[in-house]
Amino acid sequence: MKVFHCEHCSQPVFFENITCLTCGHALAFLPDIEVVGALEPSGELWHSPLPSAATCDYRLCENYARENVCNWAVRADDAHTLCIACRLTQVIPDLAQPGHREAWYKLEVAKRRLVYTLLMLRLPVANKIDDPQGGLAFDFLADSGAPGDAKVLTGHADGRITINLAEAYDAEREKRRVDMHEPYRTVLGHCRHESGHYYWDRLLKDSDQLEAFRAIFGDEQVDYGAALQRHYAQGAPADWAERFISAYASAHPWEDWAETWAHYLHMTDALETAASCGVALRPPNPQDPSLAPPRHPNQTPFERMLVDWVSLTYVLNNLNRGLGLPDGYPFVLSPAVVDKLRFVDAVVRAAQSATDGAVADDSARDGLAPRPAAAPAAATRASASAAVTKAV
Numbered sequence: 001m002k003v004f005h006c007e008h009c010s011q012p013v014f015f016e017n018i019t020c021l022t023c024g025h026a027l028a029f030l031p032d033i034e035v036v037g038a039l040e041p042s043g044e045l046w047h048s049p050l051p052s053a054a055t056c057d058y059r060l061c062e063n064y065a066r067e068n069v070c071n072w073a074v075r076a077d078d079a080h081t082l083c084i085a086c087r088l089t090q091v092i093p094d095l096a097q098p099g100h101r102e103a104w105y106k107l108e109v110a111k112r113r114l115v116y117t118l119l120m121l122r123l124p125v126a127n128k129i130d131d132p133q134g135g136l137a138f139d140f141l142a143d144s145g146a147p148g149d150a151k152v153l154t155g156h157a158d159g160r161i162t163i164n165l166a167e168a169y170d171a172e173r174e175k176r177r178v179d180m181h182e183p184y185r186t187v188l189g190h191c192r193h194e195s196g197h198y199y200w201d202r203l204l205k206d207s208d209q210l211e212a213f214r215a216i217f218g219d220e221q222v223d224y225g226a227a228l229q230r231h232y233a234q235g236a237p238a239d240w241a242e243r244f245i246s247a248y249a250s251a252h253p254w255e256d257w258a259e260t261w262a263h264y265l266h267m268t269d270a271l272e273t274a275a276s277c278g279v280a281l282r283p284p285n286p287q288d289p290s291l292a293p294p295r296h297p298n299q300t301p302f303e304r305m306l307v308d309w310v311s312l313t314y315v316l317n318n319l320n321r322g323l324g325l326p327d328g329y330p331f332v333l334s335p336a337v338v339d340k341l342r343f344v345d346a347v348v349r350a351a352q353s354a355t356d357g358a359v360a361d362d363s364a365r366d367g368l369a370p371r372p373a374a375a376p377a378a379a380t381r382a383s384a385s386a387a388v389t390k391a392v
Contacts, residue, residue: 001116001269003276004036007049015116016109018064018071028060028073029112031084031119036071045076061086069105072112085115087127091139093165100142103168107140110187114195117269122352124202128159136198140165154190156197163190181247183330189262196261200254203351216343217260218253227252243336257344260337264344267309274312302345306338 004013011022013036018027025038026046033053039046045057056075061083063070072083080087088111093100118125128135141152142165152164166172167187177185204213214220228251236247244250249259299307313329320328333341 001113001273001276002035007038015113016071028058028064028071030058030073032056032075034119039073046073063108069101069108070112084125085112087129088115088136088138089140090128090137091141093140093142097142100165103165104140106168107163107165107187110191111138113188113269114191114265117265118195120272121268121348123199123348124351134202135159137161138163142166154194156194159198159201161191161194161198163187163194192262192265193258196258197254199261200257203347209347209350212343213257214253216340217256220253222252224252224254241332242334245331245337245340256340260340260344263331264341264348267305271305271308271312279312279315302342
C-alpha cells in the first residue's frame, strides 16, 4: 500500500479515510490514477485538484454516497453507479439485522485492499456483470441460525467467493482460529486465499504452466473432497512446515497454491507499505556489517524481494513483541516454500506481460513486487471442471 497525502494540507491519510481530519476535505480513492485524493464539489459531481485528474470529474460510488461502506469514486463518464470494487459484490447480508451493516463494512474494507493489490500487480480483475463466465464475484452471507439450516462455508466455486459474515466479528474469528489451530486468520487473509483459487482457474488451468505447477505443488487431479476429509480427520503431516507455508496448505495442491498465493500478496502489500513509509529494509549488524542481509546487483527481483521480506518481518515481529503482542508474522519460509513463492511470482509476471510482452521496470522499486506499466486485457475463462470450496 502506498502512502497517501491530502493535496490541500499534506496530511498523511489512510487508504480507508473519507475525510481529511486536518482540513476537512472529502477524500476518495480514484482507481483510474490509483491514489486517495481530496475532492472538491463540482455541481453534482466532484473534481480532484491532482494534475493527473485534471480532465476528469467523478461521482462517489453508490455504496459511498448511500450506504457509507465504501470510499472509492467512479469516473463521471462511467455508466456504472458502483465503483470497480463494489461491482464485484453480488450478495450482501440482510442489513435489517443488528450488526450486519458494520460487518459488511469490514468485509468490503478487506475486499478493497485485495482489489488494490490486484490492480497494482496488473492482474485481470473482471466482474461477473461485464464478464459472466470469466469474472469474479463476492457473496457475503450470514448463517440463518435456523435449526437444520446448513452453515455458510467460506470458499470459492467457479469465480464466486463466499465469505461467512461471522468472519467479520473479531471474537468469532478468533474462536475459529484457535479451534482450527491456525496462527493467522483475518478477513483480508480469506479474501487473498480465495482469490488464489480464482486465479488458479484464470492463469494456470489448461495453461502451458500446468505441468510446472504439478512438479512443485503436486497433482491437483487427486480427489479434492477426499483430501479435505483426510486432512480434517488426520491433520497435517508431522513435517508439513518443511514443505508448506501452513498446515492447511498440506491438504491438497489447490489449497497449497491458494495459501502460497495469499502469502505472495501479503508480501507484496507489506513491502510496498514499508518502502513508501521509508522503512530501512536492510538493518546493519553493528558487530559485523558483513552479516547484514546481502543485496547484489545480479539478484533477481524475486530474490531482492525475499531478502527485504526477511528483514521486514524481523522488524515487524520485534515491534509486536515490544508491545506485548503475538508475532505479526507467525510463519517460516522453508526452501520448498520459497520455491513455491518463486513460482507464484513467475505466474504473476507472465500474466502481466501476456498481452503486450511488456517487462516491468524493477529498477525504481528497490526489490518490491512487479508493477508493469500496462494492464493485460481480461481473457475469457473456461468453465471450472470442479468446485473449489474451503470448509471452515
